[in-house]
Amino acid sequence: xxxxxxxxxxxxxxxxxxxxxxxxxxxxxxxxxxxxxxxxxxxxxxxxxxxxxxxxxxxxxxxxxxxxxxxxxxxxxxxxxxxxxxxxxxxxxxxxxxxxxxxxxxxxxxxxxxxxxxxxxxxxxxxxxxxxxxxxxxxxxxxxxxxxxxxxxxxxxxxxxxxxxxxxxxxxxxxxxxxxxxxxxxxxxxxxxxxxxxxxxxxxxxxxxxxxxxxxxxxxxxxxxxxxxxxxxxxxxxxxxxxxxxxxxxxxxxxxxxxxxxxxxxxxxxxxxxxxxxxxxxxxxxxxxxxxxxxxxxxxxxxxxxxxxxxxxxxxxxxxxxxxxxxxxxxxxxxxxxxxxxxxxx
Amino acid sequence: xxxxxxxxxxxxxxxxxxxxxxxxxxxxxxxxxxxxxxxxxxxxxxxxxxxxxxxxxxxxxxxxxxxxxxxxxxxxxxxxxxxxxxxxxxxxxxxxxxxxxxxxxxxxxxxxxxxxxxxxxxxxxxxxxxxxxxxxxxxxxxxxxxxxxxxxxxxxxxxxxxxxxxxxxxxxxxxxxxxxxxxxxxxxxxxxxxxxxxxxxxxxxxxxxxxxxxxxxxxxxxxxxxxxxxxxxxxxxxxxxxxxxxxxxxxxxxxxxxxxxxxxxxxxxxxxxxxxxxxxxxxxxxxxxxxxxxxxxxxxxxxxxxxxxxxxxxxxxxxxxxxxxxxxxxxxxxxxxxxxxxxxxxxxxxxxxxxxxxxxxxxxxxxxxxxxxxxxxxxxxxxxxxxxxxxxxxxxxxxxxxxxxxxxxxxxxxxxxxxxxxxxxxxxxxxxxxxxxxxxxxxxxxx
Numbered sequence: 001x002x003x004x005x006x007x008x009x010x011x012x013x014x015x016x017x018x019x020x021x022x023x024x025x026x027x028x029x030x031x032x033x034x035x036x037x038x039x040x041x042x043x044x045x046x047x048x049x050x051x052x053x054x055x056x057x058x059x060x061x062x063x064x065x066x067x068x069x070x071x072x073x074x075x076x077x078x079x080x081x082x083x084x085x086x087x088x089x090x091x092x093x094x095x096x097x098x099x100x101x102x103x104x105x106x107x108x109x110x111x112x113x114x115x116x117x118x119x120x121x122x123x124x125x126x127x128x129x130x131x132x133x134x135x136x137x138x139x140x141x142x143x144x145x146x147x148x149x150x151x152x153x154x155x156x157x158x159x160x161x162x163x164x165x166x167x168x169x170x171x172x173x174x175x176x177x178x179x180x181x182x183x184x185x186x187x188x189x190x191x192x193x194x195x196x197x198x199x200x201x202x203x204x205x206x207x208x209x210x211x212x213x214x215x216x217x218x219x220x221x222x223x224x225x226x227x228x229x230x231x232x233x234x235x236x237x238x239x240x241x242x243x244x245x246x247x248x249x250x251x252x253x254x255x256x257x258x259x260x261x262x263x264x265x266x267x268x269x270x271x272x273x274x275x276x277x278x279x280x281x282x283x284x285x286x287x288x289x290x291x292x293x294x295x296x297x298x299x300x301x302x303x304x305x306x307x308x309x310x311x312x313x314x315x316x317x318x319x320x321x322x323x324x325x326x327x328x329x330x331x332x333x334x335x336x337x338x339x340x341x342x343x344x345x346x
Numbered sequence: 347x348x349x350x351x352x353x354x355x356x357x358x359x360x361x362x363x364x365x366x367x368x369x370x371x372x373x374x375x376x377x378x379x380x381x382x383x384x385x386x387x388x389x390x391x392x393x394x395x396x397x398x399x400x401x402x403x404x405x406x407x408x409x410x411x412x413x414x415x416x417x418x419x420x421x422x423x424x425x426x427x428x429x430x431x432x433x434x435x436x437x438x439x440x441x442x443x444x445x446x447x448x449x450x451x452x453x454x455x456x457x458x459x460x461x462x463x464x465x466x467x468x469x470x471x472x473x474x475x476x477x478x479x480x481x482x483x484x485x486x487x488x489x490x491x492x493x494x495x496x497x498x499x500x501x502x503x504x505x506x507x508x509x510x511x512x513x514x515x516x517x518x519x520x521x522x523x524x525x526x527x528x529x530x531x532x533x534x535x536x537x538x539x540x541x542x543x544x545x546x547x548x549x550x551x552x553x554x555x556x557x558x559x560x561x562x563x564x565x566x567x568x569x570x571x572x573x574x575x576x577x578x579x580x581x582x583x584x585x586x587x588x589x590x591x592x593x594x595x596x597x598x599x600x601x602x603x604x605x606x607x608x609x610x611x612x613x614x615x616x617x618x619x620x621x622x623x624x625x626x627x628x629x630x631x632x633x634x635x636x637x638x639x640x641x642x643x644x645x646x647x648x649x650x651x652x653x654x655x656x657x658x659x660x661x662x663x664x665x666x667x668x669x670x671x672x673x674x675x676x677x678x679x680x681x682x683x684x685x686x687x688x689x690x691x692x693x694x695x696x697x698x699x700x701x702x703x704x705x706x707x708x709x710x711x712x713x714x715x716x717x718x719x720x721x722x723x724x725x726x727x728x729x730x731x732x733x734x735x736x737x738x739x740x741x742x743x744x745x746x747x748x749x750x751x752x753x754x755x756x757x758x759x760x761x762x763x764x765x766x767x768x769x770x771x772x773x774x775x776x777x778x779x780x781x782x783x784x785x786x787x788x789x790x791x792x793x
Binding site for chain 1: 444445447582583738757
């Protein structure tokens with residue numbers, strides 16, 4: 001009943017927003033609004049380990065957080081000028097459309113329907129994820145296809161649930177789903193052997209495995225059954241602002257490709273002979289003019305937040321909460337066989 | 347039968363000495379083991395209690411880990427005990443949310459001040475008890491907001507806020523000065539000034555005396571406060587138990603005036619007021635709190651002119667105030683209906699108007715009748731505030747959920763919830779005990 005009622009309220013709200021938001025702030029660029037306001041307002045969720053979560057000191061940290069801090073660094077030269085807005089899933093689109101939030105960066109999967117129907121423009125994928133399965137080691141299972149007739153713990157109302165049904169039907173696996181409303185309860189149920197397998201995005205599975213009473217008792221199966229391209233988005237039809245966000249990310253990836261890190265960026269700026277690096281760091285050329293940003297914008301991004309590799313290591317890498325190896329995954333740089341490919345700084 | 351027989355006095359045999367049934371063994375025997383069925387029931391309940399209590403205590407106390415750096419360490423030390431180390435590590439976050447560490451004294455002193463404001467009510471000798479309560483509702487919020495939000499007078503604190511904060515501080519000091527004087531057997535400060543004012547003003551000497559002293563103290567406080575600078579802490583840094591208490595106490599205090607107005611409105615003979623109150627009450631009562639919260643957060647900004655959008659906390663406060671008010675209105679209406687017509691008629695005979703009838707005769711009786719219901723509403727309001735975590739306010743529930751996503755404590759979600767249950771039990775039980783106490787006191791006073 002609660003859910004139904006809140007869904008009604010939210011959809012009613014959306015209808016209102018759709019009509020009123022389009023009249024509001026027509027024509028003004030978000031970039032100008034952000035500069036006037038003095039901070040970037042970044043739409044995130046409540047908690048998603050490795051992507052956005054509060055630490056004990058009450059600071060936000062995670063990959064999505066660093067993306068937003070990077071944009072703030074590009075615009076203001078100060079990564080601290082971000083206002084994080086933790087909102088519910090249903091509110092995230094309206095917050096962007098109403099102009100209250102400037103960037104949507106909350107580990108959201110880029111899907112066609114979200115791209116065309118929610119008034120958003122998805123820009124770049126900063127993390128490639130996919131749905132996987134975790135089982136107990138003593139089951140002796142090495143592939144999802146051996147799970148015929150198994151019970152699977154899954155969060156209800158998520159794309160994971162739909163993907164699971166699709167996969168089960170295509171491969172004739174006859175998987176029985178055990179649905180949960182809350183991830184903590186689902187994990188406890190799995191660790192108490194209430195179901196044979198646990199399905200979730202693989203980044204999440206890694207975190208859940210590390211929270212197990214004895215992680216060595218569990219294995220993540222090799223199959224990936226869905227495409228989850230976690231991407232950030234901005235309000236539709238605002239190219240000026242979209243360019244800023246897009247190229248902030250490009251600068252992070254390019255910096256990694258050319259070996260610029262937050263440690264050596266000062267040295268690089270002073271001494272590098274490479275014309276590409278000099279262009280990226282704003283020593284020569286006038287690439288910043290088209291973006292409407294200060295000349296040293298990319299330098300500030302790298303100095304304040306780091307390159308893509310550093311961000312990855314800090315938030316989701318082997319030493320982090322998720323402990324994800326990057327090598328050989330889609331998140332590696334293109335020359336290492338991944339999909340991270342910076343466009344040309346020219 | 348002769349008359350002699352009738353007059354004859356036959357004493358009744360003396361009663362047997364009462365057996366001492368009060369001793370524990372007898373009582374247990376009589377109440378728990380009086381037949382086979384009850385004996386079996388008693389034994390099985392005892393066994394059940396033993397197992398539940400034992401496994402809980404094993405988990406929570408005997409096998410628990412109190413000192414560890416990460417959850418993994420906890421699990422290594424004791425795999426099936428509670429890991430309180432994580433809760434201790436995050437304790438500050440659970441209580442204050444994201445409020446900066448070095449400013450947390452302001453939260454403490456603000457809360458203490460709120461309690462101190464009400465403390466004089468305990469003393470039977472203090473005069474103007476109602477005015478203390480009213481000032482707490484109307485003035486304290488400004489002082490509290492200044493303490494919690496911070497800022498400098500004239501810069502980020504607006505002129506109205508400045509004035510009311512000074513008035514509140516002035517009143518607070520006056521209250522305690524009066525209490526001290528009263529305890530020392532002296533007349534209160536305004537009464538001391540009255541001889542002076544009586545020369546200047548003919549009428550309302552007491553009032554002017556009070557206002558003069560209050561105004562003087564307020565100006566003094568204003569001057570002192572204007573020299574101070576408190577680091578501003580924006581509302582989105584508030585959280586934890588602190589935020590839960592702010593929302594709950596706001597809902598509780600505002601529900602009474604809102605509820606009274608709505609209840610009187612619903613019983614009003616003016617059709618517009620009657621129907622409007624009824625519609626509001628029925629509408630709000632017919633939807634769950636979570637819907638009211640969602641509506642406040644998503645719809646309210648749309649209705650208001652753009653640019654005047656209040657922050658999320660104000661929207662939530664508006665929603666809970668409306669919700670609590672609607673429920674309270676029905677409680678109070680129940681009380682109003684229990685008052686016999688004779689009371690209204692008596693009040694009319696005395697020549698009292700509507701507001702005096704209500705304020706002096708009807709409402710005090712109605713409220714007294716409704717204490718258990720009102721307190722039930724308060725308790726459920728306190729518990730309902732945990733719902734605000736769903737719309738992204740970092741109250742104690744959301745902070746607890748964040749612990750299980752912390753790098754060091756990943757997966758730790760049972761222990762924080764256990765702690766919260768204990769905290770809420772203590773608060774709610776305290777409230778219900780207070781209401782019992784209040785009932786007893788008021789009854790003793792009347793009969």
